[in-house]
Amino acid sequence: xxxxxxxxxxxxxxxxxxxxxxxxxxxxxxxxxxxxxxxxxxxxxxxxxxxxxxxxxxxxxxxxxxxxxxxxxxxxxxxxxxxxxxxxxxxxxxxxxxxxxxxxxxxxxxxxxxxxxxxxxxxxxxxxxxxxxxxxxxxxxxxxxxxxxxxxxxxxxxxxxxxxxxxxxxxxxxxxxxxxxxxxxxxxxxxxxxxxxxxxxxxxxxxxxxxxxxxxxxxxxxxxxxxxxxxxxxxxxxxxxxxxxxxxxxxxxxxxxxxxxxxxxxxxxxxxxxxxxxxxxxxxxxxxxxxxxxxxxxxxxxxxxxxxxxxxxxxxxxxxxxxxxxxxxxxxxxxxxxxxxxxxxxxxxxxxxxxxxxxxxxxxxxxxxxxxxxxxxxxxxxxxxxxxxxxxxxxxxxxxxxxxxxxxxxxxxxxxxxxxxxxxxxxxxxxxxxxxxxxxxxxxxxxxxxxxxxxxxxxxxxxxxxxxxxxxxxxxxxxxxxxxxxxxxxxxxxxxxxxxxxxxxxxxxxxxxxxxxxxxxxxxxxxxxxxxxxxxxxxxxxxxxxxxxxxxxxxxxxxxxxxxxxxxxxxxxxxxxxxxxxxxxxxxxxxxxxxxxxxxxxxxxxxxxxxxxxxxxxxxxxxxxxxxxxxxxxxxxxxxxxxxxxxxxxxxxxxxxxxxxxxxxxxxxxxxxxxxxxxxxxxxxxxxxxxxxxxxxxxxxxxxxxxxxxxxxxxxxxxxxxxxxxxxxxxxxxxxxxxxxxxxxxxxxxxxxxxxxxxxxxxxxxxxxxxxxxxxxxxxxxxxxxxxxxxxxxxx
Amino acid sequence: xxxxxxxxxxxxxxxxxxxxxxxxxxxxxxxxxxxxxxxxxxxxxxxxxxxxxxxxxxxxxxxxxxxxxxxxxxxxxxxxxxxxxxxxxxxxxxxxxxxxxxxxxxxxxxxxxxxxxxxxxxxxxxxxxxxxxxxxxxxxxxxxxxxxxxxxxxxxxxxxxxxxxxxx
Numbered sequence: 001x002x003x004x005x006x007x008x009x010x011x012x013x014x015x016x017x018x019x020x021x022x023x024x025x026x027x028x029x030x031x032x033x034x035x036x037x038x039x040x041x042x043x044x045x046x047x048x049x050x051x052x053x054x055x056x057x058x059x060x061x062x063x064x065x066x067x068x069x070x071x072x073x074x075x076x077x078x079x080x081x082x083x084x085x086x087x088x089x090x091x092x093x094x095x096x097x098x099x100x101x102x103x104x105x106x107x108x109x110x111x112x113x114x115x116x117x118x119x120x121x122x123x124x125x126x127x128x129x130x131x132x133x134x135x136x137x138x139x140x141x142x143x144x145x146x147x148x149x150x151x152x153x154x155x156x157x158x159x160x161x162x163x164x165x166x167x168x169x170x171x172x173x174x175x176x177x178x179x180x181x182x183x184x185x186x187x188x189x190x191x192x193x194x195x196x197x198x199x200x201x202x203x204x205x206x207x208x209x210x211x212x213x214x215x216x217x218x219x220x221x222x223x224x225x226x227x228x229x230x231x232x233x234x235x236x237x238x239x240x241x242x243x244x245x246x247x248x249x250x251x252x253x254x255x256x257x258x259x260x261x262x263x264x265x266x267x268x269x270x271x272x273x274x275x276x277x278x279x280x281x282x283x284x285x286x287x288x289x290x291x292x293x294x295x296x297x298x299x300x301x302x303x304x305x306x307x308x309x310x311x312x313x314x315x316x317x318x319x320x321x322x323x324x325x326x327x328x329x330x331x332x333x334x335x336x337x338x339x340x341x342x343x344x345x346x347x348x349x350x351x352x353x354x355x356x357x358x359x360x361x362x363x364x365x366x367x368x369x370x371x372x373x374x375x376x377x378x379x380x381x382x383x384x385x386x387x388x389x390x391x392x393x394x395x396x397x398x399x400x401x402x403x404x405x406x407x408x409x410x411x412x413x414x415x416x417x418x419x420x421x422x423x424x425x426x427x428x429x430x431x432x433x434x435x436x437x438x439x440x441x442x443x444x445x446x447x448x449x450x451x452x453x454x455x456x457x458x459x460x461x462x463x464x465x466x467x468x469x470x471x472x473x474x475x476x477x478x479x480x481x482x483x484x485x486x487x488x489x490x491x492x493x494x495x496x497x498x499x500x501x502x503x504x505x506x507x508x509x510x511x512x513x514x515x516x517x518x519x520x521x522x523x524x525x526x527x528x529x530x531x532x533x534x535x536x537x538x539x540x541x542x543x544x545x546x547x548x549x550x551x552x553x554x555x556x557x558x559x560x561x562x563x564x565x566x567x568x569x570x571x572x573x574x575x576x577x578x579x580x581x582x583x584x585x586x587x588x589x590x591x592x593x594x595x596x597x598x599x600x601x602x603x604x605x606x607x608x609x610x611x612x613x614x615x616x617x618x619x620x621x622x623x624x625x626x627x628x629x630x631x632x633x634x635x636x637x638x639x640x641x642x643x644x645x646x647x648x649x650x651x652x653x654x655x656x657x658x659x660x661x662x663x664x665x666x667x668x669x670x671x672x673x674x675x676x677x678x679x680x681x682x683x684x685x686x687x688x689x690x691x692x693x694x695x696x697x698x699x700x701x702x703x704x705x706x707x708x709x710x711x712x713x714x715x716x717x718x719x720x721x722x723x724x725x726x727x728x729x730x731x732x733x734x735x736x737x738x739x740x741x742x743x744x745x746x747x748x749x750x751x752x753x754x755x756x757x758x759x760x761x762x763x764x765x766x767x768x769x770x771x772x773x774x775x776x777x778x779x780x781x782x783x784x785x786x787x788x789x790x791x792x793x794x795x796x
Numbered sequence: 797x798x799x800x801x802x803x804x805x806x807x808x809x810x811x812x813x814x815x816x817x818x819x820x821x822x823x824x825x826x827x828x829x830x831x832x833x834x835x836x837x838x839x840x841x842x843x844x845x846x847x848x849x850x851x852x853x854x855x856x857x858x859x860x861x862x863x864x865x866x867x868x869x870x871x872x873x874x875x876x877x878x879x880x881x882x883x884x885x886x887x888x889x890x891x892x893x894x895x896x897x898x899x900x901x902x903x904x905x906x907x908x909x910x911x912x913x914x915x916x917x918x919x920x921x922x923x924x925x926x927x928x929x930x931x932x933x934x935x936x937x938x939x940x941x942x943x944x945x946x947x948x949x950x951x952x953x954x955x956x957x958x959x960x961x962x963x964x
Contacts, residue, residue, distance in 0.1 A: 003896055018894045018895070018896050020891060020892055020893065020894045020900065021900050021902070021903075023905070024890070024891045024892075024902065025882055025891050026905070027904075027908050028891045028901070028905070028908050028909070028912060029878075029882065029887060029909070030835075030837020030839075030877035030908070030909035031837070033836065034836075034839070036836075036839070036840055037830075040830060040834055224940075225938075226940055227839070227841040227842070227849055227906050227940060228841070228906050274904070274905070275904070276904045276906035277904040277906070277940045277941045279940065310841075310842050310843065310844065513903075513904055514902075514905070516903065676896070677893075677899055677900050678900060678903075680896070680897065680898070680899035680900075681900045681941070681943055682899075682903075683899070684898075684899045684942060684943065684944075684946070685899065685939075685942030685943055686942065687942055688939070688940060688941070688942025688944075689942070712842065712844055712846065713841075713844060713846035713847050714842075714845075718938055718940070719942070719944075720934070720935040720937065720938060720944070721930070721931045721934040721935055721937070721939075721944040721947065721948060722931045722932055722934070723935075724931075724942070724945065728897070729899070
């Protein structure tokens with residue numbers, strides 16, 4: 001492993017430092033309170049438990065239901081049926097309501113699609129929460145009551161593949177919502193599924209010296225894998241709703257309850273705090289259970305606690321996306337044209353599949369392959385009876401990087417050019433000078449760290465112990481979430497409260513999910529309040545978000561809290577300083593403009609010997625804390641984006657088919673490192689998914705019933721400490737955004753290129769490409785056997 | 797014959813439970829620790845023995861508290877994360893981890909107490925574990941944040957701290 005200590009562009013006391021997380025002590029010693037702890041300690045007497053039927057069928061309708069036995073079971077407090085008039089009166093909902101889609105409907109950050117019915121009478125995938133919900137005195141009684149519900153089903157054939165969705169046999173899963181059966185209408189008015197076209201693709205095609213073709217799928221078979229299962233505790237009485245949850249978005253959850261339950265916003269309180277790593281899970285659409293549990297609470301007159309079980313947590317996945325890509329290039333490695341066909345296989349409900357098959361390609365044409373001028377993009381997406389796909393860490397970008405950077409690898413191989421040179425020649429964003437400085441920097445650094453000069457031509461790599469072949473691969477992508485891209489998120493609120501003893505309470509409301517925005521906020525607060533000699537240890541970051549307390553929270557997606565909130569802090573600190581000057585002026589018999597604050601003293605600029613200490617300003621008057629509050633709009637200056645590069649070294653055992661990832665190097669240009677240790681954790685930790693999805697994570701369907709067979713942590717294989725490869729994280733500050741810090745997100749991007757780099761490395765080792773993940777030993781052996789057969793045929 | 801009462805120590809204090817009154821005979825140890833004693837450092841997740849979040853020490857050895865009945869702890873010593881403070885060499889190594897190249901030893905922190913206790917169990921048996929031995933010992937735990945490099949390094953540092961104390 002190679003240790004790289006990054007060189008900060010600007011040396012600061014705390015921002016950018018290698019330091020422990022601010023809450024490392026509480027987390028290590030088990031003192032952090034998670035949602036599952038909310039019912040302990042008698043805080044909510046008379047709490048009962050909620051549960052919802054999970055459909056055993058992938059495609060079925062309830063034609064009759066008898067809940068009398070369940071209702072008669074002792075301990076059952078409320079039963080809510082799919083045919084309940086109050087439930088049926090609810091309008092449709094969408095997958096992303098409570099996530100980063102901000103409430104105004106013209107400013108979605110994620111496309112919404114209103115296809116979800118609260119407690120529906122029909123199931124569209126196995127595990128669909130539908131039919132009936134129960135509240136009872138214990139979880140065991142809930143389960144027993146759900147088992148006592150007698151249901152007559154009309155069961156229909158199951159279809160799991162996009163090509164089957166439009167066949168005559170397939171049911172129309174969402175009548176009236178699609179342009180043709182099960183095929184959704186994408187945004188825009190276009191012919192033959194061509195959603196985006198620039199330049200002259202036919203000319204590029206006809207003049208190409210070399211072409212590359214990939215047809216690959218990614219997604220549909222992986223789980224977010226969070227250990228802190230989703231849930232809520234909700235009370236609804238006297239016209240007031242109180243909701244405790246581990247949802248990572250406080251205010252949007254409140255808006256959701258307001259929208260569907262018609263309760264004034266000031267009578268709804270949502271509280272959240274720490275949340276276990278969720279990897280995007282809150283966007284998946286099951287949040288309908290908030291509304292169902294609210295009704296159970298209202299009818300029972302009791303607080304209702306609901307927490308998903310392990311099986312429910314496995315009923316969503318990364319969007320299953322197939323890309324068919326054709327690249328057209330010249331002999332010098334210049335890629336002159338690209339055709340992309342994106343085919344989305346949705347589950348029973350919409351995830352933001354338009355993002356995967358349409359928007360991501362258009363965005364990427366600006367952000368990462370802008371030099372490729374001739375493009376044609378086709379996009380389509382279909383409903384099936386799979387579990388729904390949706391937002392998962394690295395959304396869309398992973399799926400597109402996988403076939404595209406392998407196509408680039410093919411071009412490089414055909415031309416005998418180093419893939420790094422082909423990438424430098426053809427990649428970069430549309431706003432930055434070309435060739436792209438950030439791209440070149442991360443590629444060069446990564447090549448150095450992995451030892452790229454050890455890479456040999458495909459199949460000619462070193463043979464180790466007579467049975468393993470070594471290979472190297474590379475991938476690149478843009479980082480995401482520069483400040484200018486976050487305008488749809490709305491304004492950002494931050495407040496400092498300087499207490500009489502000069503300790504500071506920092507109110508930068510966000511749910512700490514591990515992304516570490518809270519640590520970056522504390523370090524930025526300390527740096528900006530350096531005139532008070534404040535250290536991070538003097539600052540208390542408020543770890544609980546309470547919608548009754550005022551400030552709107554900022555959701556912790558892609559570690560953006562790490563810089564969006566700190567960007568508001570210089571102004572907040574200036575307000576604190578102004579108030580010290582205003583109060584100090586009264587004590588120094590001077591005008592505020594004549595004063596300055598430094599070293600925890602308010603002094604006369606023209607005569608620094610005239611001063612009062614800040615402690616005295618606070619303590620000698622009235623001990624009223626100084627409260628500074630800022631509402632900041634993002635800096636909208638378009639600054640382009642930085643890049644990341646991923647390198648992998650693998651050894652493939654040609655006897656067992658086992659792939660051992662020997663080393664992953666990832667180099668991420670983030671503009672400004674806000675917390676070096678936290679950022680490295682994002683880089684390292686992302687490989688839990690990046691390497692896991694490449695090699696082991698795989699949801700297995702029963703093709704006949706549509707049931708997932710390994711929906712648990714024993715049979716769904718996530719990497720543990722014993723499986724984790726050597727990883728060398730490297731941070732860079734080459735690009736810079738518009739703000740004081742000018743950072744970009746890291747958490748989403750940190751895994752984008754890993755599976756692709758591994759795929760390219762495996763090809764470099766054994767000369768075989770795989771069109772889907774994970775690359776299992778069986779797939780390797782089958783592919784080697786097929787290759788051998790083909791080469792035998794060619795020889796004959 | 798079923799016992800009417802069970803008694804075990806938790807973090808050094810005797811705890812007595814009457815079966816059928818205080819707890820049910822099939823109550824899991826994790827449930828009793830959390831709901832009867834308020835020890836929320838014991839985390840509940842998979843409840844299948846796959847994730848390690850509920851790990852506690854039983855007579856110094858790591859066990860999955862969601863996979864055993866509380867009655868089976870009768871007469872034994874249970875230790876949870878709440879028994880440790882920041883001066884503990886393992887805990888402090890997790891807390892302080894910020895060495896360049898290793899990230900931190902936790903992100904969300906949900907799984908962290910389980911790792912700390914597993915590390916304690918390992919180091920009580922093997923004061924100088926090799927890296928592979930550490931990986932093997934921790935392999936029953938899932939950290940979805942993927943902080944394994946920081947965690948392994950923290951265990952190495954803890955081992956060094958313990959050896960340093962013993963050398964004195």
